[in-house]
Amino acid sequence: MSATIIDGKAFAAGLRARIADGVTAFKAKAGRAPGLAVVLVGEDPASNVYVRSKGKATREAGMESIEHRLPADVPAEKLLALVATLNADPTIDGILVQLPLPKHIDEQAVIAAIDPDKDVDGFHPINAGRLATGLPGFVPCTPFGCVMLLKSVLPTLSGLEAVVVGRSNIVGKPMAQLLLRESCTVTVVHSRTQDVPAHIRRADILVAAVGIPEMIKGDWLKPGATVIDVGINRTDAGLVGDVDFASAVEVAGAITPVPGGVGPMTIACLLRNTLVSAGRREGIAMDEATLDRTGL
Numbered sequence: 691m692s693a694t695i696i697d698g699k700a701f702a703a704g705l706r707a708r709i710a711d712g713v714t715a716f717k718a719k720a721g722r723a724p725g726l727a728v729v730l731v732g733e734d735p736a737s738n739v740y741v742r743s744k745g746k747a748t749r750e751a752g753m754e755s756i757e758h759r760l761p762a763d764v765p766a767e768k769l770l771a772l773v774a775t776l777n778a779d780p781t782i783d784g785i786l787v788q789l790p791l792p793k794h795i796d797e798q799a800v801i802a803a804i805d806p807d808k809d810v811d812g813f814h815p816i817n818a819g820r821l822a823t824g825l826p827g828f829v830p831c832t833p834f835g836c837v838m839l840l841k842s843v844l845p846t847l848s849g850l851e852a853v854v855v856g857r858s859n860i861v862g863k864p865m866a867q868l869l870l871r872e873s874c875t876v877t878v879v880h881s882r883t884q885d886v887p888a889h890i891r892r893a894d895i896l897v898a899a900v901g902i903p904e905m906i907k908g909d910w911l912k913p914g915a916t917v918i919d920v921g922i923n924r925t926d927a928g929l930v931g932d933v934d935f936a937s938a939v940e941v942a943g944a945i946t947p948v949p950g951g952v953g954p955m956t957i958a959c960l961l962r963n964t965l966v967s968a969g970r971r972e973g974i975a976m977d978e979a980t981l982d983r984t985g986l
């Protein structure tokens with residue numbers, strides 16, 4: 691048996707087209723484009739690529755992209771002052787500080803300084819609390835994209851056993867919350883978990899976000915499971931996920947590839963959150979049901 695390959699690149703292209711339509715409608719009503727400010731500190735090569743891609747995708751969707759690049763040794767106060775300026779700017783609907791930040795800057799303090807209603811990354815503790823308590827807010831882009839991909843291949847998530855591998859604030863924890871919101875039975879596996887394969891073998895849905903190249907093997911999977919691989923690991927053999935694709939594709943029912951699976955959804959969902967933010971800030975109802983449609 692060979693699994694269905696979940697084409698995140700194609701799904702993200704469809705979502706971005708719906709966002710572009712939404713932006714056109716927003717502009718006609720608001721008389722301005724939604725604005726996304728992205729802040730990059732330092733010269734991390736991967737972050738550089740992601741920030742460039744975000745700017746390009748933002749402009750292609752018809753939005754305003756504002757980029758701020760600060761040197762790696764910038765004092766934290768200067769970064770916090772920039773965030774305060776962006777918070778106060780009425781033309782900015784979304785603020786994103788690219789992670790990771792250099793070691794001398796307290797990431798949590800920077801995230802907490804962003805206006806929660808412009809926090810299109812969904813990382814602010816207020817948005818984490820809103821997600822945990824079922825209130826409307828912003829959901830982190832990567833897990834949000836994972837749920838969209840899951841819904842594109844599964845008729846319902848309700849009642850399914852879901853295992854999330856990894857407990858980061860960016861992916862693992864919000865992913866678990868989102869799956870709970872979809873009425874899954876959720877287990878979070880992490881570095882102290884005993885007998886990880888035994889947990890994974892129970893999973894109808896597996897989300898791997900651990901950052902260990904090809905850690906999860908095909909014979910750890912429940913046959914027919916839906917596998918979402920969030921890992922992006924650069925190895926001598928190229929870019930690989932957290933799941934050993936070659937063995938997993940023979941056992942899973944559906945699986946995301948790396949690259950071309952979850953990654954493209956991250957930027958598409960960022961654009962989605964920015965458009966929704968602009969709509970909320972201007973009192974213009976955006977059709978979230980259409981934006982979040984799960985068919986291609």
Ligand SMILES: Nc1nc2c(c(=O)[nH]1)N[C@@H](CN(C=O)c1ccc(C(=O)N[C@@H](CCC(=O)O)C(=O)O)cc1)CN2
Nearest residue numbers: 740786787788789790811831949950951952953954956
């Ligand atoms: N403030 C944030 N920082 C970071 C986030 C985030 O959501 N907000 N996520 C990651 C990096 N990231 C976006 O910032 C990101 C990662 C991967 C991709 C992507 O499209 N990946 C491609 C492969 C691209 C490659 O060759 O590297 C794929 O998987 O197909 C987009 C965005 C950490 N920081």
